Amino acid sequence: MALPKIYVALDCQTQEEADQLVSRLPSGQVGLKVGKELFTSIGPEWVRKQVEQGFSIFLDLKFHDIPNTVAKAVTSAAKIGVDIVNVHASGGSDMMRAAKDALEPFDNPPLLIAVTVLTSMSDADLADIGIQVTAEQQVLNLAKLTQKAGLDGVVCSAQEARMLKDALGESFKLVTPGIRPANSATDDQKRVMTPKEAMLAGVDYMVIGRPITRSETPEETVAEILASIGE
């Protein structure tokens, strides 16, 4: 079954807040992205419950560790029944291959995606950590490494989407946070695009958090965003 185009980032602290938000989202039209904040607060049981209720889940824990540890972590994620799980591409080829191999025994494994350069980082931020190429070049380098390791795609900014589709093919999946409807605050995101621009650039799945979760009327904001991308 096709996965939803938009995953709502449920960045909150408590089960009550998460339940309240989920109750205002149209199931079947959007997926849920569970990241470090919520997962560390309330754990896998709540995520399993959302899977049982029919939500598609992107478990965004960005595993980055030695190959054995990451392989075991993605196995645990697949057992929860999530549709997308991710690792950091900068963990290297051996780590990414170990994660991919760990998903082999599953009949219906999640998409395995690698984070390239966080959408909150600019060229200057990369220079600060000793990376002397542009964010765009580093995204391309890590995306090539990811594809060679056999993963399904990458997390990147929608700004890099067209370049990656041209270089790596249409079937290589692109998952893009840093999505901001026109006139929304960019917050801590530095490489951003609107939902419509992202769709035109060829993005497969968009992650949108605060523009929806901070809205007084999240259901209406989701409806407006879906309409803007023709969904």
Ligand SMILES: O=c1ccn([C@@H]2O[C@H](COP(=O)(O)O)[C@@H](O)[C@H]2O)c(=O)[nH]1
């Ligand atoms: O490069 C990345 C990787 C992950 N994220 C996550 O996506 C959401 C974005 O939330 P917004 O409120 O729409 O900014 C958040 O959960 C991040 O952890 C990312 O932003 N960039």
